[in-house]
Amino acid sequence: MKNWIGIILLFWISQAFAQDEIFRIGVAGLNHGHVGWVFEADKRSDIQIVGIAEPDRALAERYIRAHGLSMDLIFESLEEMLEKARPEAVTGFGTTFAHLEIVQACAPRGVHVMVEKPLAVSLAHAREMAALAQKHQIHLITNYETSWYATNEKAHQLFKEGKIGDARKIVVRDGHRGPKKIGVGPEFLEWLTDPDLNGAGALLDFGCYGANLSTWLLDGQRPLSVTAITQQLNPADNPKVDDEATIILTYPTSQTIIEASWNWPIGRKDMEIYGLTGAIFSDNAKQLRVRMARGYDGFQEEKFELDSRPEPFDDPFSVLKSVVRGQTQLGAFDPYSLENNLIVMEILEAAKESAASGKTVFLSK
Template sequence: MKSLSVFVLLLIGSLLVEAKPLRLGIAGFTHDHVHQILSRPDKGDVEIVGVAEPNRDLAMRYLKRYKLSEKLWYPSLEAMIAATQPEAVCAFNSIYEHKQVVEICAPKGIHVMVEKPLAVNREHAEAMVKLAQKHKIQLLTNFETTWYASHQEAYRMIKEQNALGEIRKVVVHDGHKGPREIGCSEDFLSWLTDPVMNGGGAIIDFGCYGANLMTWLMQGERPLSVTAITQQIKPAVYPKVDDEATIILTYPHAQAVIQASWNWPFDRKDIEIYGQKGYVVCDKTLQMRVRQGDGAQRDAPEKLQTLTPLSAPYNDPFSYFGAVIKGEITPKKDLSSLEINQVVVEILDAAVQSAKTGKSIILK
């Protein structure tokens, strides 16, 4: 009887340990996506233990808005880590600063998740990958489109059911009126529209979504070539960076066309996937357009497929991050993984080069 009581106590203790929330620090408040974590309903799985933001006024404004303690604020990432000992850090600063976050966190064994894309260029990405591998930390990249149920269902149809046959062409549309036009904060715009701090304009801000999805669909395969065209349709608004971009990727038996824009009249994030035996069209809604056939039936009907919402922890970046850290999920070659996102940065880096030179970039 005594041994049974001890077993029960041990079981309860282990469950309590597992249920402890992830101790999370925030690096930077200048990325408007920081509202995702600050406004997140309290699920009990994440505890914000500190925020590092050099601009004290900005930090205090956000902490007050979300009714969080001012004591969470620290002027630097080093100071925040020393005082709070977080298990993980989410970066909500400029893309250029992602490398510095990893340089500080990785040697201390602190896991990192950054907002899309992983890095500002190939050189930064390679350095970050080496640090993550050397110090055995998780280094993830968060994209809004990762959490669309339609993308996961399309992947299942293609990879598990072979419902479309081999992929032949993928067309991705990602855009809106422009970051200034939709009301992004001045703190965000200050680096989002800077060619050094962001690496480019629409080509990076929205081109990264298509590069991420295509690399995932191709299971990490690098394209043979990258060709990109950019324009400054609104130079008075965005004088330093492009606001319109098209990227073309070629593979041995497939192509991808990635359309990225700060000029569209409506927000848009969707993808068309064409295979040998059909196509699917996905967006953020819980519906997906599907058309299948062997090619002999020209009038095969298009069907609207209703989807089930993704379940936790696959429906939320922070729940997912915690599950990866706890070893409940192995992120290899998924949309957030380091393997996929290193290739994404390589594609974007080549796209910027292509747009500048007017030539296709061959990836060796």
């Protein structure tokens, strides 16, 4: 009996130690403007960058110097980094086109992956990534800034509680003045404005947010149809890609309108949910309003000032660690989830087709 007790205690001690063990992260690419987030995460006691795959030596040296790290972390290829550094998970901070290559290298080795939004440049890439993740039983999650927003979580909670009744219209607006005008680095600008490496312009870069949030709010419903209009309003800065996109998704009992732009005078990431009896306005990361209808055009408004989301959802690397370690199980259509983001890619692919043809695209059942 004592032997069994000892074995059980040893098991629980080993499990506790595994949960507290430092989370070893590999970084694939450095030419994404959001890569600074992973260097900030590296300052934490529970996360460590163990290898960085970046063939551009000058770019690598710039980041290594800026963050006081060693060039020993740099590897010319992802395969070499995976073999020598042995990360538990890899975060993709290169081109969107490279996301497939990351999963192709990581999945057979049992290494989990988190990429920056969107999941892929195309639906074909996304489906191949999903098949590899499922075959090799790795987690493949997609990081959106709006997934950190306490306002979006509160909006989802209130909506699901029936605060404003059934949804009739969801409006999501995202974007800024454009990559060049906001001063992104040259290595980021080069591929953001390349239709092959980014998949499109504003349509993919910011259209993915609305598709992701709509899919989450509507419990994974696929739209019946997708209609999109794209324009190139600033060809001098964006000669190869669209910089203005409006996407309309129709569902059996509602519509979603996605306004993605590199021409907003003020950067924005906001969402509006209109129900039968009221509306929820997620104005930014921490400010939310609920308006309940009164008469024809009157309303009673309640305002919320929210703090950051609770751990681990206050930080994408905490989410990645928690999911990989089995401490958090994402909902079926959580914004980070593969299930959600496959639908996002289906929507974006249909939007590109609609914009090119000038016709509404009806999704197959």
